[in-house]
Amino acid sequence: MSLPRSLSYLRQGTGGQILDIYLDPLCPYSAKITRSLTANVLPLIRKGGKYEGKLSVVARIYPQPFHYFAVFHTEALIVFGKLYPDLFWDYLSAIFETQSEYFNQPSSSLTPSETRDKLIHLATDLIEKKHGNAGPKSKVFGELRDKLEVKSSPNGGNEATDDFKYLxxxxxxxxxxxxxxALLDGLKDDSVSSSWGKEEWEKWIS
Structure with missing residues (x-):
């Protein structure tokens, strides 16, 4: 399935066949399959890979309502992807590595504002690591954090809301x-498992 231009950063690879993976930022099994995709699939479909130009992977961010803080993670992923599309998958991976901090019980005392601050600090640390000196860290933080503020109306959204609604x-x-x-070219494929390793993914792709 195609993507609107504003969400093009969700796509990895250039292939005509599309593997859509619906991922909840606070789902442990979503984290597991993302790690496996990073290790076993992305090297095959990116530049120089065996299946370059044949398959693309699209991360469909899809927060579940019973994972209460996944909304804030989804918003952060959207605003980050718009500004740093080349680092989107790295930020997605970083969020999965820290997801247990935001599970329902340990995050019960966090406010939305505190949560957004923590997620943007994670983003700025990643930018500094990958891009080096991209300007004052406080300025980068401010640019990202400002996009998460609700400005439209008392019950309105932020700069992630329209794309969030689309997802x-x-x-x-x-x-x-x-x-x-998982969906392959728009059709569900229930055979795809978060437990797959290199052998299973290579067999499926071939």
Whole structure:
């Protein structure tokens, strides 16, 4: 399934066949499959890979309502991806590595503002690590953090809201209930598992 231009950073690879993976930022199994994709699939479809130009992977961010703080993670991923599309997958991976901090019980005393601050600090640390001196860290933090502020109305959204709504609508339209869920060229493939390693992925792709 195609992507609107504003969400093009969700796509890894240039292939015509599309593997959509629906991922909840606070789902342990979404974290597991993302680690496996990073190790076993992305090297095959990126530049110089065996399947370059044949397959693309699209990360469909799809927060589940029972993972209370996944909304804030989804917003952070969207605003980060718009400004730093080349680092999107790295930020997604970093969020999965720290997800246990935001599970329902340990995050119960966090406020939305505190959560957004922590997620943007994670982003600025990544930018500094990958891009070196991209300007004053406080300035980079401010640019990202400002986009998460609700400005439109008392019950309105922020700069991530329109794309967030799109991601939710597509998931609901396709009847996505659990994460991760895989679709190949728009059709669900329930054989894809978060437990797959290199051998299983290579067999499936071939």
């Amino acid at each position: 939710l609508k597509v998931g609901r339209q396709n009847g996505i209930h659990i994460t991760p869920t």
